Amino acid sequence: MICRIHAYRRHLWKTTAPALFAALLGVPAVAADPLEQVATAEGASEARKGGATTEVLRETAMVQEEDETEVEDDPASSATKVVKKPKDAAERKRNSASGKNDLFRPDPSYLSQYAHEEQVEIYGGKFAVDPPRPPIEIGRQQYTSGMFEPSGTLLGEKNPLLPGLAVYGDWRTAVAYNRNNGKDIAQIATRLNLDVDLKITGTERIHAFFTPITKDNQFTRYEFGGRDGDRDFTEEFDAEPQTLFFEGDLGSIMTGFTGQEQSYDLPFTVGLFPLFLQNGIWANDAILGGAFSLPAKNSAALGLSNFDITFFAAFDDVDNPGILGLNGANNHLGNLYGVTAFIDAFDGYIETGYGVIDGQGAQDGTTHFLTAAYTRRYMNTLSNSTRVFANFGDDPDGNSDGVAIISENSLVTSLPSTLLPYGNFFVGFGNPQPLVDGFNAGILKNVGINFETDALTGYPKLDDTGSNTFGGAIGLQYLFNLDQQIVFELAMVQPFENDGIGTQEAQYALGMRYQIPIDHAWLFRADATYQIQQGVEDNFGIRTEVRRKF
Secondary structure (H helix, E strand, C coil): CHHHHHHHHHHHHHHHHHHHHHHHHCCCCCCCCHHHHHHHHHHHHHHHCCHHHHHHHHHHHHHHHHCEEEEEECCCCCCEEEEEECCCHHHHHHHHHHHHHHHCCCCCCCCCCCCHHHHHHHCCCCCCCCCCCCCEEEECCCCCCCCCCCCCCCCCCCCCEEEEEEEEEEEEEEEEEEEECCEEEEEEEEEEEEEEEEEEECCCEEEEEECCCEECCEEEEEEEECCCCCCCEECCCCCCCCEEEEEEEHHHHHHHHHCCCCCCCCEEEEEEEEEEEHHHCCEEEEEEEEEEEEEEEEECCCCEEEEEEEEEEEEECCCCHHHHCHHHCCCCCEEEEEEEEEEEECCEEEEEEEEEEEECHHHCEEEEEEEEEEEEEECCCEEEEEEEEEEEECCCCCCCCEEEEEEEEEECCCCCCCEEEEEEEEEEEECCCCCEECCCCCCCCCCCHHHCCCCCCCCCCCCCCCCCEEEEEEEEEECCCCCCEEEEEEEEEEECCCCCCCCCCCEEEEEEEEEEECCCCEEEEEEEEEEEECCCCCEEEEEEEEEEEC
16 A cells, blocks of 8 residues: 555656646646556556546557657647657558457367367367167167258258157066065066157157067066966067157247248147156056147246146046056046146246046046145255145045155265165055056055066065055165166055055065166166065065166
């Protein structure tokens, strides 16, 4: 501060002294060098901590630098004048370009053709993991780089064709020894999942899914041991598609037909398509019908930054074991109508929905289904999803009425991406049910690894109906360096009323799972569970599985 005051005093003396002496001696004062005045004024401006004066003086200095300055005598008086002669336009342009080059890096130089290798260097030399390619891939490949041939415009110049056919999937084979509900079987089982994807444009495609060596949730297998094993090879075959649907976006289609950009997006699907809602808890089935969505909406009036709404309907292949019976025997006797919404609100994520199954013929009657879920993280410590499911209908015995509440929790540890302690808890009243489920699973299928089967060997699970029971699962999941997984879990189901639907006795289970990729195409998995069931024989299962992705 003292130095700045002294600088300011020197500035005052230097700028006022010439005029003072000129007045005393009776001679004209000579103007000081403008650049020197600027430099001195800048030092003084720091003492005043004022940015505006400094910037104005700097700008004045820059303007003066751009013009030539000459000193000449004024014939009308004895004073000396400073005359500024502007530079010509060409010289100003040269100086301006020179100053720009000093301040900015050179513009990038682009090659005549796109070079994928050079673009990789932009991201520090990182490169994409090369996944296994589909065994059948015709036309435009997916997830590839490089220059492409011009696309066709059959559907319009603004919705160009990107034709491509791909067949991909996985092949699972497992060896297991299971004791499940009194049956003791050792077997090797296999299943093949085939996806057939025909791309038409960037938003339109036809998709089909086949399980050719699986039928009615029974898998091709050889039972080689156990007291109930038949020591025989059983082949299951089913050539019918499990899904077959067309999906697209009406906005893109109309843009192509009209040549005018549409102001809306309206994705839709028709056919035998998969319906998967609430992580598969509320809906996990392929239904024959259609659906459309209103995506990425917002409402300032309601304070909603983002929400989606989806409407769906089905007129066949509606699987609800509690309403229409097991194994899809009556899945053609019910019509399904529903709506679901996904909303970002209240510092979290909301998922809600309503559905109704209208029974036909022998299954005459109407059953309503409601669901709501709220997910958020609290104090950067606890992640929670609370889900509510309810159903009620015309069944005079009340077997179509039920409510279930599921709370899913995980702790945020010092290794938030790899070390995940979790605790999931539930309570159910009456006969809570999913809206649709093609695998005969109950409302508790995702509570823990002890509540899910393997969809291959008949691996045992705890009672997942949630009918007049409470319980949950606590476990620890560790993902190492995101290259393998191990899970340990304790689980319990405790009935509080004998309703003849779910378990009548308490059940307890200890389970574990281990998975590791062998390479980009092969995966190894192992599971084990032991389940204590009061009043009946205990369940247990141990299995290993190899999966080949292609």
